[in-house]
Amino acid sequence: MRLLFKHLAVVLVTVAVVSGKAGAVTNAGVFTLQQAIDFALENNPEISxxxxxxxxxxxxxxxxLASFYPQVKAGLSYQHSDNPAQAFSMIIAQRRLNLNGGDFNHPGGVDNYRPQVTATYSLFRGGQDYYLSQAAELGVETSELEKTAxxxxxxxxxxxxxxxxxxxxxxxxxxxRSIEAVQSxxxxxxxxxxxxxxxxxxxxxxxxxxxxxKDAQIQAANAIEIAMAMLKTLLGLSSEQAFTISENLSxxxxxxPAEFDALLSQALSQHPGLKAAEKRxxxxxxxxxxxxxxxxxxxxAFVSYGSDSKDLAFSSNRDNVTAGVTVEVDVFSGFATQEKVKKAEHELTAAREAARQMRLxxxxxxxxxxxxLREALNREQVTSVSVTAAEEALRLVKEQRNAGVVTVTRYIEAEVARDRAKTRDISARYDALRAEAELNQATGFWN
Structure with missing residues (x-):
């Protein structure tokens, strides 16, 4: 029976635990395996x-994708200057130039308010916007695959x-049952x-x-509590919430399982973790x-519409429009572009190696x-036969014991052999069911 406890301990250690979130109810109901899976997919915080x-x-x-749309900004600027050149340009922009009056060399302080709306549009950026949008689309697909995984x-x-x-x-x-039989x-x-x-x-x-x-009974009772706590965590239930299970190992x-080549082909075609690595x-x-x-x-390309005035009063008589195109190229950026390329190359190398590692x-x-799975199924065939044989051997020993022809030591040996056979059979059945689940995950079988 300790063999079974060893298997249970491995499960409780290797199962990845995620934090559960408490629900509002006090009883979650009765679950079959499929109902427990559905409930976990709905309530486990990792899915969220x-x-x-x-x-x-x-x-x-x-x-x-925002880079493919025009960018529109509205603004208000204020300037004050007694610089003749700047003041003169402000007066012209405000449509207030008077050639017959004033001293152009000493215009005094001039105020200029300019409310304006500016629109810009990227005509060409070397394809950066396109490549980044493609990467973002792949990022969405990768996130969906990671959720599936x-x-x-x-x-x-x-x-x-x-x-x-x-x-x-x-x-x-x-x-x-063992305690009852031995006690009797x-x-x-x-x-x-x-x-x-x-x-x-x-x-x-x-x-x-x-x-x-009795020692085995204490260990089994404790294993039940630990497994229940694990299930609550996976289902997203708090420790106070109760639920029961309606299935058994019958x-x-x-x-x-199919041959390895067929299983591997299935995994390579649909395993979400591998597909996500390829997307990366x-x-x-x-x-x-x-x-x-x-x-x-x-x-x-850009276009700007605004109005210049000595106060905040807007007038269409003073409005103006400026439009144009700017072209620029980095002649020297302190090797920034070069280093960005190097970084991207290393990231690509890392992504390829990660994909290769995922495939392995x-x-x-x-x-x-x-x-x-094959081992567990073969073991179960053997253990089921051994259980039948051990049960029959114990029955015969009991009859001989009642007849007084065998010692109590022989009876104990027969009962221990029966219990060990049943323990191995339970372990084999459990291992087969768990191995099937692991194979489904490895091949990406689940939807």
Whole structure:
């Protein structure tokens, strides 16, 4: 039975835990496995986090697309000057020039208010706007794939914790039956010992067996509580909220897995984590293109409409329009463009290596999950036979024990063998179901 507890401990350590958020109700209801998965996908905060990242990527895409629209600004400027050249230009702009009066060399202080609206439009930026918009679109797709990968990971974790809980329940029931059987035999043995027909050592052996059964029962009860706490966390429930599980481990075993090449082909075509890594490579390529576009010239068109006056009074008689095109190119930027290109190249290299690493990881996950599923199914075939044999052996030993032809030691050995066989069978069934969930995650099977 300790073998089963070891398997349960591995599950509770390896399942990725995410913070749960408390609900308003006190009882979450009764869950089947599918209902638990659906509830977790709806309430686990990790899913909300990934959705927020998708929304963030959408906003970044909108920000990138803003470069393709005209930029319109409204402003108000004020100037005061007694500089003859500036004052003279202000008076002309205000339509107040009088050639017959005034001293142009000493105009005095002149005030100029200019409310204006300016529109600019980027005609060409070396393709930077296009490349950055493409990268932003890929960013949205990447965020959606990462959310899908998170969903798959959560489904696998809920499945593992769910089966861990059920396995702990079966182990607990087995320990209770063992305690009951050993206690009954111990009571009979004490009577026979008092009657002088049984050795003291036989009674002591049964007492040791009873203590071991009680120890197993304590471990199983604790494993149930730990698995329940894990499930609450994954489902996004607080520790105060209660729920129950309506399934048991009598459900059918999974089918034997397909060949590795077929599973790997499926994983490479639809694994969301791998697809997201490939998208990040494409993003890095677009960002490199945008950085290299910094070497090219930039062209912008602009138009400005405003009015100059000595006060804030607006008049269409004093309005004016200015329009034009500016073209500029960086002759020397302190090597800034060059360094941006180098940075983008290194980021592309890192993205490609990350994608290669993800592919290797997916290959390993698929192979490992396939081998674990095959091993668990083969073990279950063996353990189911051993359980039948152990049950029959214990039945025969009990009959021989009642007939007084075998010692209590032989009876204890038979019962220990029966309990170990059942424990291995429970572990094999649980491992098969969990391995199937791991294989589904590795191949990207879940939607």
């Amino acid at each position: 986090i990934m959705q927020a990242r998708i929304d963030q990527a959408d906003a970044q895409l909108g920000q990138a 998170t969903r798959h990971h959560l489904i696998n974790n809920v499945t593992a914790a769910f089966y861990g809980y059920l396995a702990a329940q079966d182990a607990h029931e087995l320990s209770l 035999e111990l009571d009979q043995s004490r009577v026979r010992y008092d009657a002088g027909t049984l050795l003291k050592s036989d009674v002591l052996s049964l007492e040791v067996q009873l203590a071991e059964a 459900q059918p075993l999974p089918a034997a 490579v494409a993003i890095a390529e677009q960002q490199l293109n945008a950085a290299q576009a910094g070497y090219l010239p930039r062209a912008d 990881r997916v290959e390993n996950q698929v192979k490992t999950a396939q081998l674990r």
